[in-house]
Amino acid sequence: MASTACFVIVSKNDIPIYEAEVGSAPKKEDLAHQHQFILHAALDVVQDLAWTTNAMFLRSVDRFSDLVVSVYDSVVHTRFMLLHDPRSDDGIKSFFQEVHELYIKIFLNPLYLPGSRITSSHFDTKVRALARKYL
């Protein structure tokens, strides 16, 4: 099934530090930056929502026509945002949790400066593999 999904990691000061188009839908009309517009606009909601709950997985926080934004609040307010078609939470939650572990590994690297962009191809490959697995 063709699906649309755009995954972004946003650092504490709202700067995206990793972005990936992980959907399998042909990208004809939905462009990367349009997804980013949606994700960026959703940050407004996330900001408010993150303080109201202890849960890391904030579920779907915003929708733009038929696309839903799900958010996972990771360490030090690093946010994972996923733009996707409406679907069940379970796969998304598992995806987030596994990416969270990957991110923690990056984060624990003493040479990694928190807030800098993640360009590791290893990370990228893993994230895409997880996306294929869960999304």
Place this chain on the structure above:
Amino acid sequence: MEDYPEELRMTPVSLVSIVGCPELHPSISAALSSQQPPMNTLALPDFSKASILARSGKARDPLAPPQAPAGILKKDWLLKHRTRVPAAVAALFRADQVSGDPAQWLQACSDLENLKSAIQGKNTKLVVVLVQAQASDELSEDVTVALRKRAEIDSRHMIVLVEQDETEWSRSLSKLKNVFAELCSAFYKEEGRRIKARIEKRNFSSVELSIRYCFKVAVYAEFRRDWPEALKFYEEGVRVLREMIGTSTRLPPTQRLVEIKAVAEQFHFKISTLLLHAGKVVEAILWFRKHIRSYERVVGTPEVAFLHWEWFSRQFLVFGELIETTAATVPDTLSPRFGTADNALTEWEFQPAYYYQLAATYLREKRYAIECSSSVANLTTEASGIPESVMPSVYVGQYVRLFEQGDTVSVLPLSDTEYTSYALSEAERFQDSYEIIALFRKAYESFQSLGATRMASACSRGMAIEYYAAGDFSNAKQLFDGVAGLYRQEGWTTLLWENLGYLRECSRKLNFPKDFISYSLEMAALPLFSGSGEENRENKIKSGPGGSPTISRRENIQQEVINVLKRKQAPDGTNDEFDNAMEETTHLDIDQISPLRMVLTASVAFHDQSVKPGSPLLISVSLLSHLPSPVVVDQLEVQFNQSDCNFVVHSAQEDSPPLDSNLHDQVVQATSLTLFTNKWMRLTREIKSGQSGKLECLSVKATINKHLVICCHAESPASMEDFPLWKFEDHVETLPTKDNVLAFSGQKLIQVEEPDAQVDLVLNSAGSALVGEIFIVPATILSKGHAVHSGELKINLVDAKGGGLLMSPREAEESESHDVELLGVSTVDGKELKEEVDSIRKIQYSFGVVSVPTLSEGDSWSCKLEIKWHRAKSVMLYVSLGYSLGSTEEEALLRLNVHRSLQIEGQIPLLVTHQLLRPFRREPLLLSEIRSLGGDDKKCSLAMNESNMFIVNARNCTEVPLRLHSMTIEPDDDGKQLCSVQQVSGISNGHAVIAPSEEYKGIFSVNPRASSSNFHLGDICLNWSRDSSLGEDQETHVIMKQRLPEEIKYSLVDSQNFVFSGAHNHAAFILPKSEHIVSHKLVPLGSGSQQLPRITITSVRYSAALTPSTSAATVFVYPSEPKFNLETSCSTSDECVS
């Protein structure tokens, strides 16, 4: 929403009709409409108008075979039921009309018949109302019965209205109202049931009818205010309608879709309104979602896609407006946890702005679709042309062509092609841009007020793109600028890229070459995620004019800038429009917060922190650019706050540039000034420091391609911020300078020190000062190369132990008492600087300012500082000389300072002690009174009229020999009367020299002449000086009550072998290193080795006791021969002397 007909927007209201008695109509209809629920009244003044009620019923021939319906819903059906089909009709007759004249009675009967025939075939109920003037005008029973019979109505539906009496009138009116309400309810229920039965029995020939029936049943339910039923049938209708899309073949596909959507829109509107008015906001939103989902993909053929998007956008707009109008009723009890299982909605879905924004977005889709369709249509439909006189048909969502042939007007159906071209021509007439902008603005303002800046900026961007599309570039640029600010701040580079692409084009269109260059450079310097957007090249419209963000595109953009600068015609000829607006050189200013910092950053570090004026110093200038291609800098100008230090570096490849000889810049040739991407270009230069004070590097101006001057504010490496956008995980952080220390602590400013003072200030001191004397510190100013002008000597005395002040704060309040005091300053030749009347001279206890006369080179001047110590204290003496090199004004500004300090100890010169020697005690026993007085060791008793020796010791505590001139006791008034003091031994030959730590003893004899329990002997006055220099009197206040040297007490214990004479307990004073003999006469009582009486000696001051050992106190007594034995015992030495 305003486009919808009123009957659709308003809740249906029951309609009743009243016929006859027109004078009563206003009051009756007012009463009915004020009822709850209200009723509308169709008032017919007389019975001849009753045929109106019948008209619609005649349309159909009941015998004709059922035809397939031409449409789903008739446009006027709802209106008809609201305005023309009453649920009940009331025939009003005056009482006299029916009771009196038979002709009138006949008229009334025929009227009634007419009315009955008009409503025949319908369920419309009939009510007969008799109007009486008075309640007492009782009509005869048979008249009413006859009338009722005529009308064929129930007796309940025969109502008497009483006109004159107020209470009767209102009572009868309310009765009428009740009857009407009941009849209306029955009517609509019956109608509804009738049609519902058809649905249930599936008694219809086509699916269109099914939908129509659903609609009717729902509307009838609405008339009855049976909302759940209405909702149920509307929903059913929608369901059937949705299924119909694929199956119906009645109309050509495009028009079919248009009709279905139009009907769906009405259904949806009804449902939303019902839900929202019932306060079910969540259900309404969920329903809306469902509605949108089910029609989202039903676009139709590409030529008519614009119709779909227009319709789709309208759904959002109308729903947004509905939400907005019912916003007051949004329940607060909703779960605040959005997106959870119990609340699947997001926060925004409750905001109308969300829908407006989406409406605008889809309206934009429509614009794109029209653009596509128009271009295709222009080619194809030119021949056929746009069909004329197309108008909406009687069915909802259908269009027909009016065809006139002579007098007859017929309606012809349209083909899809005709319809498409008609719709296109209609759509092109509207300016969607303004609509889109208005929607975005509405959403923007709403989001802004909600504090959702990102949503607001997304709307703002929407507006900007619309303005851009509409050719209003200045508005677009302004909006884009605002949005770009947010994306810059938050580092969403892909979005920023797109934005900048628009901005670039705007400035190109507006002919702002400077903006064009700066936006282009910023774009070129943006970091991009590798690979993102690579595959999206085909869609130019959506990715904006900037193109897709790739490295090659960045390089292109940089090249474009260079082309513009070189005024080269770009291959596509787009750059020529700047020619008239381009200035000779374009200046870009980059400060620390400029987004162009990524383009060029200058870091400047001095290698030292401070430098002497005029001496050379090293400075490192480092430049960093994130532009993708190497940048060749023609000339680099480094500017300082002291313009003398400015220097220029020229690239060697450059042809030798014309030098401006007026500039005193230092010009340096460098081999190559090329900036490679992400690499620091470092230059280290030696410059000559300027005047003393702060030397700060202000800016670095880089000239690129001769016409672009980028002026970067210089940044210190120590305080340089990193580039938030250019922080990459694998990006090695490079330092602006090779020297690590400099990279972390380098500063762009340096302190140029004052020139060295070439004047010496010498302070001499003769060791430590003695308390009481005037201590002189000579200060000498020696010019060794500088002339001293308007010199000033500042003297400051500070407690060496810290604390600054030379007295405690409390003492300072009381003033006067200063431990150390600056008495004055005198020049060496003795004159008190009298010639300089205007010169500053101010001496205060611990602070003094003295002006120094003008000294030429090689001269010297000295003065003496007179300081007096009142107490032994260690003091820091600070002397500073401030002077200027000349007397002219600018020279006077530059003052040089020489500082010297000296620590001086204050010492007490002589330590004075005293003691009294009294004559032997004559009495063998002391009075107990004296003994008790002896406890007070501060006092000492002297024998009257006896000469007592008084010894005064003066001990030199200093390291220098002192000369004692005199030592006297000056008795005060008391002392003169009571006793006489005579000096026994004086100072021979003028003075006595006391070497350090030696002692001088003066002996006086004191002869008390009267008995007094308490008197002052007087003061001891010592007159001393340093052995070499002059001293002054020092007074020591001595009081006789002072402590005595040493007091011992002793006690004797009786022994059984001896009898002795003398006191058992006694006290005595013993001088150090002296003996005191205690004598007792003992008479032994037995012979042999005997124990003497035990003596115990106690030192009072130290409470130390001494008991001689038993052997020392044992004596052998011979039996008879010696008559008696005198023993001297116990030679006491001073036990413990400290």
